[in-house]
Amino acid sequence: MKTFAEATAITAREDGAYRAELDPQWAVGDKLHGGYLMAVLGRAVSAAAGHEHPVAVTTSFLRPPVAGPATISVTPLRQGRATSQYRAGLEQDGTVCAEALITQGGLDDAEPFWSAAPPPELPPEDECLLLPAIAPGAPFAVPLLDVVEHRLDPASLGFATGQPSKSGRTGAWLRLADGSDWDPLSLLVALDLAPPISLTLGVAGWAPTITFTAYLRRLPAPGPLRVTMHAAEITSGRMDETALAWDTKGNLVGQATQLAAIRH
Template sequence: MKSFREATAVDQDRQADLDPQWAVGDKLHGGYLMAVLGRAVAATAPLPHLVAMTTTFLRPPAPGAARVEVEALREGRTAGQYRARLMQDGTPCAEALVTQGTLDASAPWWARAKPPALPAEEDCLLLPSNQPGSPFTVHLLDVVEHRLDPACLGFAAGQPSQDGRVAGYLRLADGADWDPLSLLIATDPAPPVSLTLGVTGWAPTLSLTAYVRRLPAPGPVRVVMHSNEITSGRMDEVVEVWDAADNLVAQATQLAAVRV
């Protein structure tokens, strides 16, 4: 099994080898594709870290060979702006706008957000990649351990919640600590909020925006995702990612299509 770093590698010709392990059913995970795009940008950008990224998903790529096209839109002293496209067989699969900058681990100048109240990690439930009764395998869960707050899991017992919240602890199964690129995976956790509300269908992401705010401390991250509304067949999901030292390390928001 490849590590996150190996699975998202992009060579000098911007060729990637998309790894079937980072998938939900037969679809490669959005956060994984974002990390491949982000790694290709980082390879060319003078500034070291991805700080913002919006990705539009066009067509699901298959595992295997793919290429990332990167165009610098503006390179400044403290921020660089890039467009990145994931191409497979001459077809665009995803397009992203990426902002590069410099992250550190300093204390915030000002903060209002509070770390989430979650049960202890050992009291959360490890999601299996093969859930009994599930119509597909969530291969991603074998490389990214999700331990979810039991309060989110009523849907699995036929008792969906009305909270619209998914929360838990995430760790990379290869033992690696989180970094600005792997945090993109954490900004798109499983399952979608819609499933916790009892909507079993696929919730394809239309657009996902992630901000990385800080270099994460070692250890698991806590992820809290909530939706505000499901309206006209679309759901928003807002995510905060907190590191083991109680720092907000990433934020995200996505709009997904939901058939209700």
């Protein structure tokens, strides 16, 4: 099992692009996880940028890449003193699989000037269920759950016993299985929480992300994250999901909204 840093490693090429080796472990079924792909794109931009951290990432997923070699191109759009903007594309065999607009800046761990997003009340971490990568009766394995530990709030688990919730909400404690602390890039993985809201509503199957926007707010304190996710509506074969993540200090460290396809 590769660490997160190893699984998202990139190598500069002479032509200015970057090479990555996409890791099959960071996947849901046989599809690579969207947050993982964004982290690979973000690492390439961070290597090219003058600013250290991604602060906003919007990614369109055009077609699913497969595990193995990939090329990341990075194009500067604007260079500023506090923030800079870049376009990044992930390609395989000459075909673009994902394209992102990434704003780079600098993050710290300062307390917020103002906040209306207090951390959620979740059961203690050891009272939440550690999701297995291979669940009894599941239609496919989720290798991602071997590298990112998801401990789901028992209130979200009705779908596992044939009693799906209609709340459209989940909550979980998350840790990286390699023991490393969360950082702005790995937060992109945490904000693409498993399982999707559609599964908790009783709709089985893959819910592929169409577009995903994340805001990284501060450097996370060491320890697990508390992450919540909710949906507002499923209509016309599409579902929205909004995720919020807090660190052990109770500070909001990231938030994201995505639009996913769903067959119900």
